[in-house]
Every structure is written in structure tokens, then in C-alpha cells.
Amino acid sequence: MSQIWKGPLERIDAFRWRIPRFLGSMRVEGLIFADETLISRVRADQALQQVVHVAHLPGLAGPSMAMPDIHWGYGFPIGGVAAMDIREGVVSPGGVGYDINCGVRLMRTDLDEDALRSRLKILTERLYANIPSGVGSSGKLKLDSRSLKKVLTRGSKWAVEQGFGCARDLERTEDGGCMEGADADALSSRALERGKPQLGTLGAGNHFIEIQVVDAVYDFEAARAYGLRQGMITLMIHTGSRGLGYQVCDDHVGVMMKAMTRYQIEVPDRQLACAPVESAEGRRYLAAMAAAANYAWTNRQIILHCVRESFEQVFQDSAERLGLDMIYDVAHNIAKFETHETGNETRRVLVHRKGATRAFGPGRPEIPEVYRSIGQPVLIPGDMGTASYVLRGTSAAMKETFGSTCHGAGRVLSRHAAQRAAQGRRIDEELARKGILVLSRSRKTLAEEAPEAYKDIHEVVEIVHGAGISKKVVRMKPLAVIKG
DNA sequence: ATGTTC
Numbered sequence: 203m204s205q206i207w208k209g210p211l212e213r214i215d216a217f218r219w220r221i222p223r224f225l226g227s228m229r230v231e232g233l234i235f236a237d238e239t240l241i242s243r244v245r246a247d248q249a250l251q252q253v254v255h256v257a258h259l260p261g262l263a264g265p266s267m268a269m270p271d272i273h274w275g276y277g278f279p280i281g282g283v284a285a286m287d288i289r290e291g292v293v294s295p296g297g298v299g300y301d302i303n304c305g306v307r308l309m310r311t312d313l314d315e316d317a318l319r320s321r322l323k324i325l326t327e328r329l330y331a332n333i334p335s336g337v338g339s340s341g342k343l344k345l346d347s348r349s350l351k352k353v354l355t356r357g358s359k360w361a362v363e364q365g366f367g368c369a370r371d372l373e374r375t376e377d378g379g380c381m382e383g384a385d386a387d388a389l390s391s392r393a394l395e396r397g398k399p400q401l402g403t404l405g406a407g408n409h410f411i412e413i414q415v416v417d418a419v420y421d422f423e424a425a426r427a428y429g430l431r432q433g434m435i436t437l438m439i440h441t442g443s444r445g446l447g448y449q450v451c452d453d454h455v456g457v458m459m460k461a462m463t464r465y466q467i468e469v470p471d472r473q474l475a476c477a478p479v480e481s482a483e484g485r486r487y488l489a490a491m492a493a494a495a496n497y498a499w500t501n502r503q504i505i506l507h508c509v510r511e512s513f514e515q516v517f518q519d520s521a522e523r524l525g526l527d528m529i530y531d532v533a534h535n536i537a538k539f540e541t542h543e544t545g546n547e548t549r550r551v552l553v554h555r556k557g558a559t560r561a562f563g564p565g566r567p568e569i570p571e572v573y574r575s576i577g578q579p580v581l582i583p584g585d586m587g588t589a590s591y592v593l594r595g596t597s598a599a600m601k602e603t604f605g606s607t608c609h610g611a612g613r614v615l616s617r618h619a620a621q622r623a624a625q626g627r628r629i630d631e632e633l634a635r636k637g638i639l640v641l642s643r644s645r646k647t648l649a650e651e652a653p654e655a656y657k658d659i660h661e662v663v664e665i666v667h668g669a670g671i672s673k674k675v676v677r678m679k680p681l682a683v684i685k686g
Numbered sequence: 687a688t689g690t691t692c
Contacts (some may be wrong), residue, residue, distance in 0.1 A: 276687090301687040338689045396689075448688045491691050535687090617690095646690095 261291025271612025277473030312525030404686030584659030
């Protein structure tokens with residue numbers, strides 16, 4: 203199955219590699235962010251072939267890019283960035299992924315490790331009890347069609363109107379937790395039905411809630427601006443749009459596979475199914491994608507509300523007094539219309555980020571005002587046994603990657619290979635010996651998510667930091683993890 | 687990632 207990349211791959215510098223247009227059918231070149239150590243891992247994956255596939259799409263406004271956490275995905279690689287010209291380019295559901303607006307939310311607290319230690323176990327158990335997780339999990343909310351449509355068009359604003367959070371949470375969410383252009387009518391009845399019972403649920407796979415402590419500060423000015431300091435307890439939520447987003451992707455991949463013939467688009471892999479950005483099919487997918495994105499932001503907002511309730515129950519104090527405040531929330535599976543400078547012209551492009559995080563540099567109006575002079579907070583979760591990072595967006599990223607960086611550690615073992623490697627082992631006990639408490643609904647999920655299934659997050663972050671497409675601010679180490 | 691193969 204696994205194919206080692208045998209095509210051309212040229213080293214540009216310590217952190218950059220180029221796949222030139224060695225095939226006449228490639229419209230642009232490939233640009234991969236990696237160092238000597240990481241590129242050998244990347245070569246052993248089909249992901250570089252996928253970078254070349256993406257380079258065949260019409261209307262690319264820049265190279266087919268891959269971040270250091272790149273690995274094989276559906277059609278497009280995970281860790282891939284593709285910016286499309288709006289008039290000549292295409293939109294592809296595979297360039298966003300099945301979990302539309304999978305993303306990460308980071309919270310701060312006023313607690314330090316000492317204040318938490320004696321209650322860590324009971325707090326983790328409380329979070330586990332209060333927040334449904336696992337495959338097919340359903341939540342306490344069972345939305346009717348009317349409420350669901352409001353969620354899809356208003357996103358996190360709906361959650362705040364319902365009392366699940368405050369205006370400050372919205373300010374600190376990418377796009378304010380509400381993407382424009384969402385249309386609930388662009389969703390199939392099946393997608394809508396799958397969405398009704400799942401709001402406020404974590405899901406499975408790599409989704410998690412993690413209690414962490416800041417164990418390193420690299421940029422004191424940025425850390426202060428973000429409200430982070432050494433020794434602070436933080437909490438991270440990683441989840442997406444659940445069955446609704448999956449269904450939206452599946453439905454529209456089907457539609458576009460048929461439409462491609464009509465638009466005379468030829469692609470080297472059927473999984474790159476796409477349609478012109480301004481076509482009926484393209485617009486309809488983007489309207490459905492925005493709705494699913496809004497569902498995902500609402501999902502993370504509701505989970506945050508449940509987190510606050512859990513802290514209140516355990517500490518017998520208000521979430522406000524415990525300092526449970528949003529740092530930021532990022533989407534890392536999404537396509538967005540953005541304005542970028544390419545060469546010496548200003549262009550409107552549709553940036554596909556699939557397992558890639560927006561990393562806008564200082565001054566961009568999309569960044570919350572409190573962070574604008576520093577750059578956007580970039581949230582990078584690692585595997586559950588190692589660490590996570592906060593970085594900041596840079597102007598270098600604006601010039602080179604359409605304001606994008608990596609999204610996590612990235613797999614080195616397939617889910618199946620990870621399960622094989624974990625045969626007969628207790629991953630939770632192995633993590634407990636490292637001082638990390640893990641609660642999970644499923645032994646299988648734990649095996650798939652074992653630390654060895656992922657690249658070293660430190661290495662991945664050093665590459666994006668070294669390349670300058672985002673800069674390290676703080677590092678957090680895990681204390682307790684809830685998995686699906 | 688996913689009512690993990692309508």
C-alpha cells in the first residue's frame with residue numbers, strides 16, 4: 203500500500219523543499235515545509251503524490267503547499283494548503299476534509315498546578331460525565347429543525363443567545379464563530395437529521411478535551427497579550443462538526459464527481475472532485491460548508507459551557523472567578539475567501555486549509571483587536587502524551603503561505619497500524635506512568651491515538667518556527683485527557 | 687474524521 207516518493211524533490215533551504223513541475227500536467231509546483239529528518243518520514247507516505255495531484259487543479263494562485271504535519275488524506279493531503287483564484291479556480295470538498303471546521307479552542311484559568319492537583323481526578327471525571335463523547339454520541343440538547351437552522355446560520359452567536367457563553371467568547375473565536383454565506387437549505391435532510399442530536403458532543407478519533415499546564419514561555423510579550431503565563435492551567439477542546447459535517451462532505455463529493463464531466467475538469471484522482479468556485483455546485487457546497495462550520499463552532503461553544511459548569515461544580519466557585527476565559531478558537535479544516543498580496547497585486551482567493559491553521563500576521567482586520575498588533579494566536583495540539591503549543595501568525599506567512607501554518611503533529615502510523623502496535627498494551631496505564639490521566643470510552647480509540655502514532659510535535663513546531671510562518675509563544679504539557 | 691460499509 204505505502205509508496206515511497208520517487209519523484210523529484212529539491213531542497214530549497216533548511217526548512218523548505220520543492221517538487222518542480224516535472225509533469226507537463228502540473229499547473230504549479232509543490233512546496234513542502236520540512237527539515238532533513240522529517241522529509242524522510244514524509245517520503246514514505248503517499249502524501250507527496252497527493253501534493254502533486256493537487257498541483258493539477260485549475261486556478262491555483264500559488265504552489266500546492268504542505269505543512270510539516272502532512273500525511274495521507276482523502277484526495278488532498280492532510281496538512282495541505284491550496285489557494286484558488288476565484289474566477290478561474292475550483293472548490294473541492296476533499297480540500298477541506300470530512301470533518302468540516304474541525305478545530306481547536308483554548309481556555310485559560312487563574313489556577314496553577316498546585317491549586318488543581320488535589321482535584322484533578324474528580325474534575326476530569328466530572329468533565330467526562332458532563333460532556334458526551336465517543337462515536338455516534340448524542341448530547342443533552344435535541345434540536346428541532348428551527349433551532350438547528352439558527353445554529354447553521356448564526357453559529358456561536360446562537361449559543362450565546364441561549365445562555366451558553368458570553369460576547370467575549372465570540373470576540374475570541376475565528377470569524378466570531380459565525381461564517382457568512384451559510385445556507386441550511388444546501389444541506390440534505392440526512393445531514394440535518396444527523397446534526398439534531400449531536401450538538402455539544404466531542405466525538406471520537408483524535409478529538410479530545412485536555413487539561414494542561416504552561417511549561418515553557420518563548421515570547422513573553424505575545425504570551426502577555428494572549429493572557430498566558432508560566433505555570434498557568436489551560437484547557438483545550440478539539441472537535442468538529444460531527445456527523446453533520448461528514449454528511450455535507452459526502453453529499454457534495456457525490457454531486458461534484460458528476461459535475462466535473464460537465465465542466466470538463468480533469469483531475470488525476472477522483473477524490474479531488476471539484477467544481478468552479480462560482481458554479482452552482484461550487485456555491486452550494488460553500489454555503490453548506492459554512493453551515494457545517496457554524497455547527498462546529500457552536501459545538502465547541504456548548505462544550506465550553508459544559509466545561510465551565512464542570513469547573514463550577516468541582517471548585518464550588520464561579521467560572522468567572524476561576525478565570526475560565528477564552529484565548530482563541532481556530533478552524534483547521536475549512537476553505538475561506540481572503541484577500542492576499544501575490545507578487546505586487548492584491549487578490550481575492552479561496553484558501554483551502556485541510557489540517558492547516560490560519561496564521562494571520564499583525565495588523566490583519568480579521569484578528570481580534572486585543573491581539574491584532576501581535577498576530578493571530580495559532581493553536582497547535584500535539585499527541586496526548588507530549589505537548590501542545592501556542593504560536594503567533596507572522597507577516598512572513600502572509601507573503602509565503604497565504605497566512606497558513608501546521609495544525610498538529612500529524613500521523614506517522616495509520617489508524618490500523620497504530621492499533622496493531624498497541625496489541626496487548628494498556629495505553630492509559632502507559633500514560634498514567636508519565637503522570638497523565640486519560641479517560642476514554644474506547645480502547646480502540648486510545649490505541650489509534652497512542653503517542654507513537656504521531657510525529658514529534660516539537661520537531662513539527664521547530665520547522666514552522668524556523669521557516670518563520672508562525673512563531674512559538676508558549677508550550678503546554680498535558681495533565682489529563684478525555685478521549686472519545 | 688464518520689450511526690468506523692446504505
